[in-house]
Amino acid sequence: MKKRILSGVQSSGTPTLGNYLGAFKNWVDLQNEGVYDCLYCVVDLHAITVRRPPEELRRQTYEMYALLLAIGLDPKVNTLFVQSHVPAHAELSWILNCYTMYGELSRMTQFKDKSARHAGNVNAGLFTYPVLMAADILLYQAHLVPVGGDQKQHVELSRDVAIRFNGIYGEVFTLPEPYIPPVGGRIMSLQDPTRKMDKSDPNPSAKILLTESDDSILKKCKRAVTDSDSQVRYDPATKPGVSNLMAIYALATGKTIPEIENEFSGLGYGAFKPAVGQAVVALLSPARREYERLMADIGYLESVMRDGRDRAAAAAAATMEKVRNAIGFVSL
Ligand code: ATP
Ligand code: LTN
Numbered sequence: 001m002k003k004r005i006l007s008g009v010q011s012s013g014t015p016t017l018g019n020y021l022g023a024f025k026n027w028v029d030l031q032n033e034g035v036y037d038c039l040y041c042v043v044d045l046h047a048i049t050v051r052r053p054p055e056e057l058r059r060q061t062y063e064m065y066a067l068l069l070a071i072g073l074d075p076k077v078n079t080l081f082v083q084s085h086v087p088a089h090a091e092l093s094w095i096l097n098c099y100t101m102y103g104e105l106s107r108m109t110q111f112k113d114k115s116a117r118h119a120g121n122v123n124a125g126l127f128t129y130p131v132l133m134a135a136d137i138l139l140y141q142a143h144l145v146p147v148g149g150d151q152k153q154h155v156e157l158s159r160d161v162a163i164r165f166n167g168i169y170g171e172v173f174t175l176p177e178p179y180i181p182p183v184g185g186r187i188m189s190l191q192d193p194t195r196k197m198d199k200s201d202p203n204p205s206a207k208i209l210l211t212e213s214d215d216s217i218l219k220k221c222k223r224a225v226t227d228s229d230s231q232v233r234y235d236p237a238t239k240p241g242v243s244n245l246m247a248i249y250a251l252a253t254g255k256t257i258p259e260i261e262n263e264f265s266g267l268g269y270g271a272f273k274p275a276v277g278q279a280v281v282a283l284l285s286p287a288r289r290e291y292e293r294l295m296a297d298i299g300y301l302e303s304v305m306r307d308g309r310d311r312a313a314a315a316a317a318a319t320m321e322k323v324r325n326a327i328g329f330v331s332l
Contacts (some may be wrong), residue, residue: 005036006142007082008043008133009068011061017280018187018197018210020071021251022148026181028072030146037181039079039140039312040068045089046132049125050200063291066301067210068187070291079315081308083136088316090136091129095323099165100131104157112151134158139316140175140176149185150196171327173319184251188225193240204294214281219247221277231319232264232272242269245276252279 001019007027009019029040042064047057061082069082073084083089107110125132129227137145137158145155155178162173176237191206210218226241234257236243246260249272255263264272293302324331 002037004141005030005038005144005146005179006040006137006140006147007178008041008046008136008310009064010047011042011044011057011064011112012052013060013199014048014209014211014292015067016199016210017248017284018148018186018195019199020210020284021060021187021248022181023146024071025251026146026179027068027173030179031073031078036144038077039081039135039142039315041081041083042068043083043133043136043302045083045131047125049114049129051121052096061209062296062301066294067287067291067306069294069301069304070287072287075304075308079308079311080304081312082305085305085309086096086312086316087115088139088313088320089132089135092139092320092323096131096134096138096165096326097128099168100128100134100157100161104160106234108153108177110154110155122187129158130154131161134161137176138173139163139319141314141319142176143174144179145176146179148187148196150181152180172326178221183247183257187246187248188240190220190244193225193244196244208280210284212284214285217280217284218274218277221280222273224273224276225235226269226273230268230270232267232269233261240298242272247275249276249279252276252283291329 007023009015009023015024027038027040030036035066042061044057044061048059065082071079105127111129114126118126121193133154134157137155138161147155155176159175159177166172187197189197189201189206191203197207199207205220205223208220222243224245226245227239232242232246233239234243234246241329245303246257249255249260250257306331
C-alpha cells in the first residue's frame with residue numbers, strides 16, 4: 001500500500017505566495033512523485049474560529065478549491081475535498097479532545113498569537129483548533145503532513161495524541177510526521193520581514209496573493225522593505241528583507257542561493273527587486289488564468305468536490321470503525 005499524505009488549508013481568504021511556496025508547491029511535487037496516496041482538504045471548519053459572513057465563507061471555499069486545481073493538483077490522482085463535507089472530522093475531533101491535555105493546548109504558539117489578535121472572540125474553537133487538525137490527519141492514517149514551518153508544532157501535537165491513544169488501545173493510528181521545505185518553510189511579510197506573510201494580514205502591501213495581477217506583483221516586489229546596504233547577500237539574521245526575496249527568487253527560478261549572489265553581485269537592489277517580480281509573475285500567472293476559467297464553472301467545481309467527498313468519506317469510515325470499537329462504543 002502507498003504511504004498516505006494529508007494536508008489542509010483554511011478558506012480564510014485568498015492564499016498568498018507564502019501558502020504556495022511553504023505548502024502548495026510541495027503538494028504538487030509530492031503528487032508528481034507518484035509514490036504517495038495524497039489527500040488535500042479545504043478546512044472550512046477551522047475557518048469559523050474567526051467570525052466571518054456566511055456568503056464570504058462560501059465564496060472563499062469555492063475560491064480556495066478552484067485555486068488548488070489551478071496550481072496543478074489533479075483531482076483524479078489526489079483526493080481533493082472540503083472538510084465539512086465529511087462529518088467524521090468533527091466526530092473524531094470531539095473524541096480526541098478527551099485525549100488532549102489543557103496544558104498542551106495552552107502551549108501552542110498559534111493559539112497565543114491568534115487570541116491576542118482576536119481578543120474580543122477567544123472562543124473554545126480557537127483553543128481546540130489543533131485537536132481538529134489532529135483529527136484531520138489521524139482520520140486518514142497519514143504518514144506525512146506537508147506544511148509550512150508555523151504548523152510544525154501542531155503536527156507534533158497530533159503525533160503525541162496518537163501515541164497516547166495507541167498506548168491505551170493498541171495500534172489504531174499511524175504516527176504522522178511533518179514535511180517542511182528546507183527553503184520557503186517561512187516566507188516573510190514584504191513590509192515587516194520579521195513576521196510571516198499571512199493571508200489574513202490587513203495590509204495588502206505585505207502579501208502577494210495567488211490571484212494578483214502582474215502589475216501589482218511587480219509593484220509590491222519593488223516596494224518590499226529591505227535594508228540600506230544594497231548588497232544581494234543571504235543573511236536572514238541581519239538582512240531579513242533581502243534574504244526573504246532571495247528565498248522567493250530561488251524557489252521561483254530553481255536557482256541556488258550562491259548562484260543568485262553571483263548573478264547580482266555588484267548590481268544592487270535596483271536590478272534584483274524587478275527580477276524577483278518577473279520571476280513571481282512567471283510562476284503565478286498561468287495558475288491565475290486557469291483559476292479564472294474554473295471559477296466560471298461552479299457546476300464542474302461541485303462535481304469534483306462531490307467525488308472528493310465520497311472518496312474521503314470512505315477512507316474516514318474505516319478509521320472511525322476502528323476508533324469506535326477501540327473505545328468501547330456500542331455498535332449496532
Ligand atoms: P491565516 O492568516 O488565515 O491564519 P495562513 O496564511 O497562515 O492563514 P493557512 O491556511 O493557515 O494560511 O495555511 C496553509 C498552509 O500554508 C499551511 O501549511 C501553512 O503552514 C502554510 N503557510 C502559511 N503561511 C506561510 C508562510 N508565510 N510561509 C510558508 N508557509 C506558510
Ligand atoms: N492548521 C493549519 C491548517 C490545517 C492543516 C490540517 C494542515 C488544518 N488541518 C491538517 C495540515 C494538516 C493552518 O492553520 N495552517
